[in-house]
Amino acid sequence: QVQLVESGGGLVQPGGSLRLSCAASGSIFSIYAMGWYRQAPGKQRELVARITSGGSTNYADSVKGRFTISRDNAKNQVYLQMNSLKPEDTAVYYCNLDNPIGRYWGQGTQVTVSS
Numbered sequence: 001q002v003q004l005v006e007s008g009g010g011l012v013q014p015g016g017s018l019r020l021s022c023a024a025s026g027s028i029f030s031i032y033a034m035g036w037y038r039q040a041p042g043k044q045r046e047l048v049a050r051i052t053s054g055g056s057t058n059y060a061d062s063v064k065g066r067f068t069i070s071r072d073n074a075k076n077q078v079y080l081q082m083n084s085l086k087p088e089d090t091a092v093y094y095c096n097l098d099n100p101i102g103r104y105w106g107q108g109t110q111v112t113v114s115s
Helices: none
Strands: 002-007 010-012 018-026 033-039 046-051 057-059 067-072 077-082 091-098 103-105 109-113
Touching (some): 002 091, 002 103, 018 033, 018 091, 033 067, 033 077, 046 067, 046 077, 057 067
Parallel strands (some): 010 109
Antiparallel strands (some): 002 018, 018 077, 033 046, 033 091, 046 057, 067 077, 091 109
8 A cells, every 4th residue: 555645735825835745655666656736626636747756757837937846765755846826826735656556646735825
């Protein structure tokens, strides 16, 4: 089994910053990719950022230049640095891990951007 636990969400002002963290534990394969997805009220879950086992990254167009995904393999953690936050970034953010066995999700952490 794989367990994913997100942290770092909260309420911020427009233009502010947050850093999300995701800790992975359990039966983690050496070859895996991790990412962040988000789901706003009334909308489908969408990819925010993804990082492969080789370190390649991919971002949604809406967050390019503002968000940065990174990971610490020694700690089995992935991070999402979010800068210049906008109200439209408000959503529940989910950590994701993909390995040869399957796809795993964290419980989600709420990010609210509001004045």
